[in-house]
Amino acid sequence: xxxxxxxxxxxxxxxxxxxxxxxxxxxxxxxxxxxxxxxxxxxxxxxxxxxxxxxxxxxxxxxxxxxxxxxxxxxxxxxxxxxxxxxxxxxxxxxxxxxxxxxxxxxxxxxxxxxxxxxxxxxxxxxxxxxxxxxxxxxxxxxxxxxxxxxxxxxxxxxxxxxxxxxxxxxxxxxxxxxxxxxxxxxxxxxxxxxxxxxxxxxxxxxxxxxxxxxxxxxxxxxxxxxxxxxxxxxxxxxxxxxxxxxxxxxxxxxxxxxxxxxxxxxxxxxxxxxxxxxxxxxxxxxxxxxx
Numbered sequence: 001x002x003x004x005x006x007x008x009x010x011x012x013x014x015x016x017x018x019x020x021x022x023x024x025x026x027x028x029x030x031x032x033x034x035x036x037x038x039x040x041x042x043x044x045x046x047x048x049x050x051x052x053x054x055x056x057x058x059x060x061x062x063x064x065x066x067x068x069x070x071x072x073x074x075x076x077x078x079x080x081x082x083x084x085x086x087x088x089x090x091x092x093x094x095x096x097x098x099x100x101x102x103x104x105x106x107x108x109x110x111x112x113x114x115x116x117x118x119x120x121x122x123x124x125x126x127x128x129x130x131x132x133x134x135x136x137x138x139x140x141x142x143x144x145x146x147x148x149x150x151x152x153x154x155x156x157x158x159x160x161x162x163x164x165x166x167x168x169x170x171x172x173x174x175x176x177x178x179x180x181x182x183x184x185x186x187x188x189x190x191x192x193x194x195x196x197x198x199x200x201x202x203x204x205x206x207x208x209x210x211x212x213x214x215x216x217x218x219x220x221x222x223x224x225x226x227x228x229x230x231x232x233x234x235x236x237x238x239x240x241x242x243x244x245x246x247x248x249x250x251x252x253x254x255x256x257x258x259x260x261x262x263x264x265x266x267x268x269x270x271x272x273x274x275x276x277x278x279x280x281x282x283x284x285x286x287x288x289x290x291x292x
Contacts, residue, residue, distance in 0.1 A: 010048070012213065029150050032199075037201035038074075041255075043079055043292055044076075044077065044078055044079050044292075045076075045077045045119070045290050045291060045292050046073070046074070046075070046076050046077075046290070046291045047072070047075040047077070047288055047289070047290045047291075048071070048072075048074050048075075048288060048289055048291075049069070049072065049073045049074075049286060049287060049288030049289070050070070050072050050073075050286075050287055050288075051070070051072075051073075051284060051285065051286040051287075052068075052069070052070055052282070052284065052285045053068065053069050053071070053282065053284045053285075054066070054068050054281075054283040054284070055067055055068060055069075055280065055282055056069055056089075056091070056132045056133065056134065057075060057264075057266060057282060058132070058133050058134040058137075058206075058269030059159070059167075059169050059202060059204075059206075059242065059243070060093050060198055060200045060242040060243025060245070060266065060268055060277075061133055061204065061242070061268065061271075062133060062266075062277055062280065063078060063131060063132055063133045063208060063210075063277075063278055067091045067092075067094070067131065067132050068091070068092045068093070069089055069090060069091050069092060069099075069132075070090050071087060071088065071089040071090070072087060072088050073085060073086070073087040073228070073288070074087070077108075081107050081108040081109055082105070082106075082107055082108075082112075083105060083106055083107075083108065083120075084103075084104070084105040085095075085102075085103070085104055085105065086101070086102065086103045086104075087100075087101070087102045088100065088101050088102075089101075089102075089132075091130070091131065091132060093149075094129075094131060095129055096129045096130055097125040098127060099126065099127050099130040099131075099132060099135075099286060100124065100125065100126050100127070100128075100130060100132070100134065100135070101125045102122050102123065102124055102125070103122070103123050103125070104120055104121050104123060104126065105120065105121065106118055106119055106120025106121065106142070107119055107120070113146055113148075114147060114148040115146075115148075116142075116143055116145075116146060117145040117146060118142075118144050119141075119142065119143045119144075120141075120142045120211070121139070121141050121142075122139070122140045122142070123138070124138055124139065124140070124163075124215070133206070133207070133210050134186045134206075135172050136155045136164055136165050136166045136206040136207070136209035136210040137161045137163060137165060137167075137209075138161075138162065138163020138165075139162050139163045140159055140160070140161050141159070141160045141162075142157065142158070142159050143157065143158045143159075144156070144157040144158075145157075146185045148156075151176075151249070152174055152175065152176045153174070153175050153176070153177065154172070154173065155171075155172070155173045155175075156157055156170065156171070156172055156173075157170070157171040157172075157173070158170055159171070159202075160172070161206065163184055164206075164209050165204075165206040165208070165209035166205055166278045167202060167203045167204065167205050167206055168202055168203055168239070169200060169201065169203075170200070170201045170202060171198060171199070171200050171201075172198065172199050172201075173196055173197070173198045174196060174197050174198075175194055175195065175196035175197075176194070176195055176196075177192065177193075177194045178192065178193050178194070179191070179192045180192070184235075184252070187241070188254060188255055189253060189254050190253050191251070191253070192250075192251045192253055193249065193250050194249050194251075195246075195247065195250075196246070196247045196248075197244075197245070197246055197247075198243075198244070198245045198246075199241065199244050199245075200241075200242045200243040200244065200245075201239065201240065201241050201242060202239060202240070203236065203237055203238065203239055203240075204236045204240075204242065204243055205236050205237055207236050208236045240270045241269050241270055242268065242269065242270060243263055243266060243267065243268050243269065244266075244267040244269065245265060245266045245267065246264065247262060247263070247264040247265075248262065248263050248264075249261070249262035250262070256289055256290050256291075257287065257288065257289040257290065258286075258287070258288055259285075259286070259287045260284075260285070260286045260287075261283075261284070261285055262283070262284045262286070263281065263282070263283055263284040264281070264283075264284070265279070265280075265281050265282075266279065266280050266281075266282060267279050269273050
C-alpha cells in the first residue's frame, strides 16, 4: 500500500501540469541510450540517430554479463503530434548480426506550456539467439506525463509489458535542464546538461521468463538454480521498488544535430531470480540529426 500511495501522490502532482519534451526522443525506449536534451520540434521532421552503450539496462535490470551495444533510430514526427519510429540494436561481440528490431508509434499532447505528455506502443522483435534481458518481452504500452516547475521538472511514466511476459512499471523522474549562455564554435551552438534522478517500481516477471528462455546460458555461467523457480516466480510477480538511478548527460547542440555523452549510476533493489544484479555505472554516447 505504501507504494500505491506514493504513486497516487506523484501522479496527482504530475497531471496538474507538465514540461516540454521531444515526442520522438522519449517514446518508451527505456533500454538504451536516447539523447536527454530538451530540443522541441514543433514541425514535421525526421530524426536519425546512432548510440553506443556500455551495457543493456531494462527497467532497472541487466543480464548476467555485460552486453555493450550499438543502436540506430529513425523517427518521423508530424505537426499534429503523431509519430512513428523504428530502431535496431546490435550487441557487440556476440553472434547475431542484429539482436533486436523495434517498431512503434504514438501521440504527443500538450495541455499547457507546463504540462504535456506522450502515449505510445512499441513492438519488440528479437533474433532467436539474442541474449539481452529485454528479449523476455514482446510489447510495451507507454504513457508519460511531465510537469515543469521552473526550478526542475518531474515526470511520471507508466508501462504495461505483455506478450511473452506480463509486467507493469511506474517510473518517477526529477530533472534539471541547463543550457550554456555562451557559444563554443559559432553563434548557433551551445552546451546543455540535464542531470536527473529516477526510481522504478513494478513487477519483474520478465526476469523469470528470461531464466526459462536461457537456462543453458545461465547454467554455463554457473548461476542457475532450477529448484527455486516456483519461489522466484511468486516473488517476481510482486509490485515492488526495483531501481534507483542517477544520470548526468552532457550534450553539444546545433540547430540540426546533437552529440551527447552520459554517465548513469544504477542501484537495483529487491532483486529476485537468477540475475543477481548489482550497482553499476553505464556510459553512453549518442548522436542524432534532425531533418526539417
